[in-house]
Amino acid sequence: MYSTAANAELALLLEVAGTPKPGNVDRERDLPDLRFEHFLAGAVGARPGLDALADPSVGVGEGFERAVAGMSEQSGGNTQFGALLVLAPLVRAAATGPCTPGRAREVVAATTVEDAAAFYRSFDHVDVFVGDPPPDAPDLDVRRGSAAVPAVRDRDLTLGDLMAESADRDGVAAAWTTGFERAFDAADDVAAADGPLADRAADAFLALLAEEPDTLVAEKHGDAVAREVTERASDLREAGVSVATDRDAVDAFADDLVDRGVNPGTTADLVAGALFVALEAHGVRP
Amino acid sequence: MYSTAANAELALLLEVAGTPKPGNVDRERDLPDLRFEHFLAGAVGARPGLDALADPSVGVGEGFERAVAGMSEQSGGNTQFGALLVLAPLVRAAATGPCTPGRAREVVAATTVEDAAAFYRSFDHVDVFVGDPPPDAPDLDVRRGSAAVPAVRDRDLTLGDLMAESADRDGVAAAWTTGFERAFDAADDVAAADGPLADRAADAFLALLAEEPDTLVAEKHGDAVAREVTERASDLREAGVSVATDRDAVDAFADDLVDRGVNPGTTADLVAGALFVALEAHGVRP
Numbered sequence: 001m002y003s004t005a006a007n008a009e010l011a012l013l014l015e016v017a018g019t020p021k022p023g024n025v026d027r028e029r030d031l032p033d034l035r036f037e038h039f040l041a042g043a044v045g046a047r048p049g050l051d052a053l054a055d056p057s058v059g060v061g062e063g064f065e066r067a068v069a070g071m072s073e074q075s076g077g078n079t080q081f082g083a084l085l086v087l088a089p090l091v092r093a094a095a096t097g098p099c100t101p102g103r104a105r106e107v108v109a110a111t112t113v114e115d116a117a118a119f120y121r122s123f124d125h126v127d128v129f130v131g132d133p134p135p136d137a138p139d140l141d142v143r144r145g146s147a148a149v150p151a152v153r154d155r156d157l158t159l160g161d162l163m164a165e166s167a168d169r170d171g172v173a174a175a176w177t178t179g180f181e182r183a184f185d186a187a188d189d190v191a192a193a194d195g196p197l198a199d200r201a202a203d204a205f206l207a208l209l210a211e212e213p214d215t216l217v218a219e220k221h222g223d224a225v226a227r228e229v230t231e232r233a234s235d236l237r238e239a240g241v242s243v244a245t246d247r248d249a250v251d252a253f254a255d256d257l258v259d260r261g262v263n264p265g266t267t268a269d270l271v272a273g274a275l276f277v278a279l280e281a282h283g284v285r286p
Numbered sequence: 287m288y289s290t291a292a293n294a295e296l297a298l299l300l301e302v303a304g305t306p307k308p309g310n311v312d313r314e315r316d317l318p319d320l321r322f323e324h325f326l327a328g329a330v331g332a333r334p335g336l337d338a339l340a341d342p343s344v345g346v347g348e349g350f351e352r353a354v355a356g357m358s359e360q361s362g363g364n365t366q367f368g369a370l371l372v373l374a375p376l377v378r379a380a381a382t383g384p385c386t387p388g389r390a391r392e393v394v395a396a397t398t399v400e401d402a403a404a405f406y407r408s409f410d411h412v413d414v415f416v417g418d419p420p421p422d423a424p425d426l427d428v429r430r431g432s433a434a435v436p437a438v439r440d441r442d443l444t445l446g447d448l449m450a451e452s453a454d455r456d457g458v459a460a461a462w463t464t465g466f467e468r469a470f471d472a473a474d475d476v477a478a479a480d481g482p483l484a485d486r487a488a489d490a491f492l493a494l495l496a497e498e499p500d501t502l503v504a505e506k507h508g509d510a511v512a513r514e515v516t517e518r519a520s521d522l523r524e525a526g527v528s529v530a531t532d533r534d535a536v537d538a539f540a541d542d543l544v545d546r547g548v549n550p551g552t553t554a555d556l557v558a559g560a561l562f563v564a565l566e567a568h569g570v571r572p
Contacts (some may be wrong), residue, residue: 013326037484037572040299075570198323286323286360
């Protein structure tokens with residue numbers, strides 16, 4: 001029996017193994033200075049933090065911070081910050097009862113100011129691409145890392161509160177406010193499909209990308225590019241394209257996004273969450 | 287800081303990520319019914335056993351058996367039995383002092399009959415390709431699994447004794463009798479090289495294959511094929527071929543071996559050991 005933390009680690013590995021995942025590092029593609037092997041090391045390094053997230057005596061924020069610190073012990077930089085942020089409440093929910101959207105919501109609702117402080121500290125460990133903070137709250141800029149913790153305490157913000165404030169511009173934060181419903185829905189599809197799990201991961205990525213613009217792409221390249229990428233994914237899906245039916249079409253999309261430096265990383269983060277739910281709640285195995 | 291067990295798990299992942307590794311599953315190649323994702327799951331599943339191997343209160347044989355049991359919780363079958371057998375004494379040595387050939391020899395010398403019994407039980411968890419037992423000892427056929435344990439006890443054989451008996455026809459057993467010197471030498475090369483660690487793993491594979499015929503190939507296809515494969519690897523090395531200088535040449539070799547079903551798996555097992563030593567003793571990181 002895989003432990004809950006083992007399933008989370010395996011979800012990180014299967015996520016990066018899924019190919020083609022247009023614009024992202026995958027089994028067949030590296031980005032400049034960010035390689036497949038950095039993701040392998042990131043997943044193994046995150047394991048003690050994932051174990052902590054499965055331990056109800058450790059705060060969700062602290063477990064997340066430990067996972068990020070361990071993930072960062074490789075030279076590629078940020079590999080799985082967003083994926084770990086998706087996994088954190090899901091792992092806690094799964095380790096303490098059924099892994100359902102309702103229970104994930106409960107985990108989010110139970111987060112504290114200390115969890116928020118730990119979340120800010122996690123930015124000390126690795127450079128994460130994030131957009132600007134709200135104009136009325138420059139002191140809450142996550143890029144300040146632990147320096148922002150006093151402001152977080154002053155405002156008495158829980159980690160759930162912080163996520164709710166970013167939900168309109170960050171797909172991971174949005175997942176926190178919606179019981180991770182997109183990840184759970186994608187997990188249903190992964191579990192219902194057959195064939196190699198890595199291929200199902202790639203199909204889940206395309207489906208999620210077709211559904212909503214990727215917020216990391218929107219922050220880096222603007223809303224128009226994010227919409228264009230989603231429209232292209234949607235066109236492929238509507239034409240019945242999947243990894244099994246027309247891999248070349250997905251590969252062409254993937255190569256184009258890599259060439260343009262367009263990286264729908266938030267969508268990949270949700271795939272990691274979907275894979276975890278498929279492994280943990282549906283009992284799917286490679 | 288990665289734990290010793292984490293380094294062992296990462297070594298398993300980097301081994302399978304190294305490409306091209308002629309004849310083996312790697313980042314770019316699956317075999318029929320044995321896919322890359324099975325190796326990812328095998329590595330994660332082995333982790334509790336690797337943790338046990340790092341715990342001196344657990345027998346080396348028992349830790350190995352746990353690692354094999356966990357590795358086997360995926361549908362591809364045997365992914366890393368031989369690699370775990372290489373790693374077992376190395377992990378124990380590293381967890382209890384410096385990771386050196388001398389200390390690995392001490393771990394081997396200290397193995398017991400109980401370790402041998404656990405080794406036999408590990409064959410209950412997964413089908414492993416092995417050659418016939420010595421004609422004078424059919425009751426010691428490892429394929430009998432736990433059914434052979436009474437015979438092992440009757441003969442008072444330690445796990446080190448068993449390995450010594452197979453050393454002339456099994457490269458992993460030979461490593462047990464020689465302080466894992468080929469793995470340590472390959473680790474020196476991995477640590478001295480630069481570039482992506484997965485590429486260094488692929489180069490280490492080619493170098494080890496060029497050095498000695500693979501015993502799994504010899505058992506499955508005969509000595510002539512094993513010699514031919516090693517000569518081809520040797521010719522490539524003598525021509526200065528590496529993954530960095532002429533990847534196409536190594537890819538052609540890899541494709542040919544996969545097409546012929548020739549799988550130098552024992553050499554890959556030694557690469558996993560070399561990667562572990564590089565990570566653990568040389569402090570190499572992706």
